[in-house]
Amino acid sequence: MDRDALNRLRWRCTRRALLELDLLLGHFLDTRFADLDEAQAQEFAELADLEDFALWPLINGDQEPKNPQQAAVLAMLRSSRTRNPA
Amino acid sequence: MSYSNIAVRKFDAVIVGAGGAGLRAAIQLSESGLKVAVLSKVFPTRSHTVAAQGGVSASLGNSEPDHWTWHMYDTVKGSDWLGDQDAIEFMCRKAPEVVVELEHFGMPFDRTDEGKIYQRPFGGHMSNFGEKPVRRACAAADRTGHAMLHALYQRNVRARTQFFVEWMALDLIRDADGHVLGVSALEMETGEVTIFHAKATIFATGGAGRIFASSTNAFINTGDGLGMAARAGIPLEDMEFWQFHPTGVAGAGVLITEGVRGEGGILRNASGERFMERYAPNAKDLASRDVVSRAMTTEINEGRGCGPHKDFVLLDITHLPPETIMKRLPGIREISIQFAGVDPIKAPIPVVPTCHYQMGGIPTNYKGQVVVPLGDDPAVPVPGFYAAGECACASVHGANRLGTNSLLDLLVFGKASGEAVVEDLKQMPAEHRPLPADAIERTRERLERLDARNGGESEYETRLALQRVMQAHCGVFRFKDKLAEGVEMILDVEQRVGKVSIKDKSKVWNTARVEALELDNLIEVAKATMISANARLESRGAHVRDDAPDTAERPNGRNDTEWLKHTLWSRDGNSLAYKPVKLEPLTVESIALKTRSY
Ligand SMILES: Cc1cc2nc3c(=O)[nH]c(=O)nc-3n(C[C@H](O)[C@H](O)[C@H](O)COP(=O)(O)OP(=O)(O)OC[C@H]3O[C@@H](n4cnc5c(N)ncnc54)[C@H](O)[C@@H]3O)c2cc1C
Numbered sequence: 091m092d093r094d095a096l097n098r099l100r101w102r103c104t105r106r107a108l109l110e111l112d113l114l115l116g117h118f119l120d121t122r123f124a125d126l127d128e129a130q131a132q133e134f135a136e137l138a139d140l141e142d143f144a145l146w147p148l149i150n151g152d153q154e155p156k157n158p159q160q161a162a163v164l165a166m167l168r169s170s171r172t173r174n175p176a
Numbered sequence: 177m178s179y180s181n182i183a184v185r186k187f188d189a190v191i192v193g194a195g196g197a198g199l200r201a202a203i204q205l206s207e208s209g210l211k212v213a214v215l216s217k218v219f220p221t222r223s224h225t226v227a228a229q230g231g232v233s234a235s236l237g238n239s240e241p242d243h244w245t246w247h248m249y250d251t252v253k254g255s256d257w258l259g260d261q262d263a264i265e266f267m268c269r270k271a272p273e274v275v276v277e278l279e280h281f282g283m284p285f286d287r288t289d290e291g292k293i294y295q296r297p298f299g300g301h302m303s304n305f306g307e308k309p310v311r312r313a314c315a316a317a318d319r320t321g322h323a324m325l326h327a328l329y330q331r332n333v334r335a336r337t338q339f340f341v342e343w344m345a346l347d348l349i350r351d352a353d354g355h356v357l358g359v360s361a362l363e364m365e366t367g368e369v370t371i372f373h374a375k376a377t378i379f380a381t382g383g384a385g386r387i388f389a390s391s392t393n394a395f396i397n398t399g400d401g402l403g404m405a406a407r408a409g410i411p412l413e414d415m416e417f418w419q420f421h422p423t424g425v426a427g428a429g430v431l432i433t434e435g436v437r438g439e440g441g442i443l444r445n446a447s448g449e450r451f452m453e454r455y456a457p458n459a460k461d462l463a464s465r466d467v468v469s470r471a472m473t474t475e476i477n478e479g480r481g482c483g484p485h486k487d488f489v490l491l492d493i494t495h496l497p498p499e500t501i502m503k504r505l506p507g508i509r510e511i512s513i514q515f516a517g518v519d520p521i522k523a524p525i526p527v528v529p530t531c532h533y534q535m536g537g538i539p540t541n542y543k544g545q546v547v548v549p550l551g552d553d554p555a556v557p558v559p560g561f562y563a564a565g566e567c568a569c570a571s572v573h574g575a576n577r578l579g580t581n582s583l584l585d586l587l588v589f590g591k592a593s594g595e596a597v598v599e600d601l602k603q604m605p606a607e608h609r610p611l612p613a614d615a616i617e618r619t620r621e622r623l624e625r626l627d628a629r630n631g632g633e634s635e636y637e638t639r640l641a642l643q644r645v646m647q648a649h650c651g652v653f654r655f656k657d658k659l660a661e662g663v664e665m666i667l668d669v670e671q672r673v674g675k676v677s678i679k680d681k682s683k684v685w686n687t688a689r690v691e692a693l694e695l696d697n698l699i700e701v702a703k704a705t706m707i708s709a710n711a712r713l714e715s716r717g718a719h720v721r722d723d724a725p726d727t728a729e730r731p732n733g734r735n736d737t738e739w740l741k742h743t744l745w746s747r748d749g750n751s752l753a754y755k756p757v758k759l760e761p762l763t764v765e766s767i768a769l770k771t772r773s774y
Pocket residue numbers: 192193194195196197198215216217218220223224225226227228229230231232320321343344345346380381382383392393394396400401431532533564565566567579580581582583584586
């Protein structure tokens with residue numbers, strides 16, 4: 091992902107409608123995103139483009155992921171606890 | 177960037193903000209055939225209005241008798257008599273109309289068996305002038321704000337409103353006569369600045385809850401509209417009044433609904449004591465928001481908080497059967513695991529009183545026109561300038577907002593400001609007033625400073641310092657000495673804000689730059705709040721001081737003789753002025769002053 095795309099992703103991860111998702115996505119971007127391969131990074135960017143009430147049920151398991159790739163990224167997202175972020 | 181040949185786009189009206197208030201205003205303008213631009217930092221349906229769950233109030237009387245005068249009474253009382261009664265009458269009378277209109281725009285409200293809009297009770301909303309709770313909140317499941325925003329957005333698409341998405345307005349443009357002529361704005365995708373030249377400008381930029389370290393507000397709520405107004409010489413009204421929610425997750429702010437205590441959740445201090453028994457022997461953990469928040473703060477201040485820094489208390493539901501938690505509170509369990517690292521079935525949730533809603537804002541009348549003092553008149557409209565929603569102060573919430581009255585505020589004053597623009601434009605010449613030569617000066621100075629400076633203060637650290645000062649010195653419960661100290665400290669932070677530098681000087685999607693620009697707005701809101709709070713020597717609504725306690729002579733510490741007035745803070749010299757509260761409604765009798773008790 092080039093720098094502009096990454097910066098755009100950062101904006102879309104940290105200016106959400108729900109505080110829950112600002113915290114979760116922002117923290118993930120800072121701590122885990124660099125470990126993703128290109129396909130996973132793309133998947134994450136697609137998730138980040140979803141509206142909050144489309145994404146939140148995927149994260150908390152109320153809704154089934156659309157494919158195994160998405161499921162894998164969601165699992166990473168879920169496990170990247172955001173306890174006491176700044 | 178060259179500022180000499182900056183792009184200028186002309187519109188009849190520009191609206192900054194695409195949340196509930198901005199979208200409602202835009203419908204009014206677009207459907208009147210005006211050429212309107214709506215700017216938003218995010219895609220419209222990502223605005224913070226989405227987070228509102230509880231509902232929107234209107235005395236429809238669908239489930240039981242209700243009347244707008246009862247709603248008006250509740251709102252005046254909720255405001256602790258600081259709300260303007262003309263604006264409150266206007267809002268409560270219009271409520272049924274705007275809610276039914278929203279239904280016609282396609283809002284999927286919950287229904288009664290007869291197919292009417294379903295209504296539920298909500299704190300502070302009563303029948304027959306405070307007698308007993310009434311069903312007044314209209315909701316779409318627990319996604320009222322989300323559903324509302326979608327309905328309003330679709331209606332705008334139909335009306336061909338022009339959106340500028342991921343554009344950040346930077347500064348208000350005024351000419352030498354004080355007329356507002358639009359805004360400068362940054363397109364994030366290119367980093368370029370454009371002038372939106374308009375005959376009318378409506379601010380609908382939402383709240384500024386991020387001035388506090390602990391906030392239920394999403395990151396976007398940086399008070400940009402307030403910062404822009406303040407820099408352009410518009411005073412901010414009643415900024416000392418902020419509503420705190422008792423149960424935000426410690427360290428994260430995420431809201432834990434009142435429903436958890438409704439299901440039997442208990443607040444405990446470090447020794448495990450159910451301390452609310454001491455503060456509210458009857459209602460205990462279910463006492464009103466401000467009572468619970470203050471009790472929690474007292475526990476923490478007196479050293480009975482939990483954790484290594486003794487800075488939170490615990491919300492305990494471990495005594496509830498796991499099935500109940502899984503069935504009734506699944507969302508809360510998820511939030512707790514995710515943001516507190518605690519499974520509430522096994523351990524209590526760390527919580528703190530958390531900033532939730534900004535009652536003050538840009539002063540307007542009930543038509544949504546921005547008003548400022550001029551000569552003897554405390555409220556003269558600023559030509560071409562309007563505001564609505566959480567960034568505005570009409571003032572309907574006064575010293576304390578009732579739940580569900582904010583979504584109503586967006587609809588009523590969003591629409592009213594749109595109508596005012598349509599009317600006012602009829603009186604204006606067809607030509608735009610010319611832009612002043614210095615139209616872009618303020619913006620240029622801010623951007624060049626960020627481009628030029630290296631090795632200054634870190635934006636992140638400075639914002640954190642700002643938030644900590646506000647939280648520690650101007651939180652739920654206010655102390656004379658802490659406020660005085662807080663004023664000094666926030667002025668120090670202001671010095672640091674002026675020295676912020678960013679490492680990344682790129683233009684495209686430069687989040688660091690945008691955040692530094694947001695910080696310019698946060699500091700204006702923080703100063704306004706701290707300085708206004710320090711000066712108001714009484715307790716009223718959400719503003720509670722230790723040196724203005726509850727006495728027989730002054731119940732709740734409220735002092736109507738000296739303080740029944742609105743604060744106006746001006747950026748220039750941090751000066752304060754005051755204006756009278758409008759106690760006269762439009763058509764009905766004034767609701768006489770009384771002690772606020774529930
Ligand atoms: C968790 C939570 C729950 C709530 N629940 C309820 C409830 O149940 N009932 C109720 O009545 N109230 C509730 N409230 C309060 C209510 O949701 C808000 O007061 C209201 O939604 C604010 O709407 P708004 O249109 O003023 O602003 P917002 O919806 O916040 O929209 C602001 C808009 O301004 C734009 N913007 C801001 N700055 C700029 C800039 N510089 N340039 C361009 N665009 C900009 C943003 O992009 C956004 O589009 C709740 C609040 C929270 C935090």
